[in-house]
Amino acid sequence: MTQQTTFRPRRSVLYMPASNERALAKAATLPCDGLILDLEDAVAPDAKDVAREQACAAAQTGDYGRREVTIRINAIGTQWHEADLAAAAKAGPDAIAVPKVNSAAEVLALVEAMERAGAPDHTTLWAMVETPIAMLRCHEIASASPRLSVLVMGTNDLVKELYAEHVPGREPLLAALGTALLGARAAGKAILDGVYNDVKNTEGFLAECAQGRQMGFDGKTLIHPGQVAGANEAFAPSEQAITDARGVLEAWEAGGSGGVVTYNGRLIENLHVESAQRILTMHEAIQALEEA
Incomplete structure (x- = not known):
């Protein structure tokens, strides 16, 4: 894709x-x-x-x-x-x-x-x-x-x-x-x-x-x-979604981006990291647009 x-x-x-x-x-x-x-x-x-x-x-x-x-x-x-x-x-x-x-x-x-x-x-x-x-x-x-x-x-x-x-x-x-x-x-x-x-x-x-x-x-x-x-x-990420996305990325980085990583009791894999990155990219783009 x-x-x-x-x-x-x-x-x-x-x-x-x-x-x-x-x-x-x-x-x-x-x-x-x-x-x-x-x-x-x-x-x-x-x-x-x-x-x-x-x-x-x-x-x-x-x-x-x-x-x-x-x-x-x-x-x-x-x-x-x-x-x-x-x-x-x-x-x-x-x-x-x-x-x-x-x-x-x-x-x-x-x-x-x-x-x-x-x-x-x-x-x-x-x-x-x-x-x-x-x-x-x-x-x-x-x-x-x-x-x-x-x-x-x-x-x-x-x-x-x-x-x-x-x-x-x-x-x-x-x-x-x-x-x-x-x-x-x-x-x-x-x-x-x-x-x-x-x-x-x-x-x-x-x-x-x-x-x-x-x-x-x-x-x-x-x-x-x-x-x-x-x-x-x-169509914008909710505050909770933004908080969770940041938490997922922090947990992933703290875990060395591999092995068994969890956030709020949930197992984190690459697909969750990619989704979190997309949410934050969307949030930042919306912020930039609204501040322009």
Whole structure:
């Protein structure tokens, strides 16, 4: 399994409609880890051109500080796709998110088009996986190119494609969520959970955040600023987890990094040490991000 070379917090990644100037300005004040300036679902057909111009201009301002800025373009095969991709590549955001990516061949074609349009090296590709065929090809998609850095679950479209229903606990989606996670982790890529639709149901949202974190997602995509704080807390290591991680590393070092080592009565092995190191790396990266 390939490992990510650096850790970047993506606990909360908020969609913002790029056709709405006020929303773009407000995004610079929100404590989210990332932003997706949206040209797709949140934008009416007659506003697509304006949204494209505004998203590209916003991505170049530097106003978003520490936040990872992504532009979601319209899907392959739509009338706006090519113009969106070319403009976003020239704007040079942190990433370009593409909906409904279904194969490694599409990833390679997208990367080639980004490079042809002059995308700088720091602009990566985020592939949205939201169809049954994408679920079955998640590892193929995630490992297709080094330029692809993140998979994004499109759970609303997936529910529609499966003829499933949105229910608490997401039982109809668990197989797909797990399959996507396996594909992303096997390729050493980050993966973001899908959105939670009922912005007034805080309890349900927090339960879904907890589920996503327990499954192994890096963070959650969001549709409302009010969801940011909950996602940030859910996808960060708890104080107890940080304390335990430090304790595990101290015990391991004190034991000479070998033999029988215990912490709080539990046997410690290499796998526990690696998990502890990851928790502390995540904690330190979040601290650095929040202090920036």
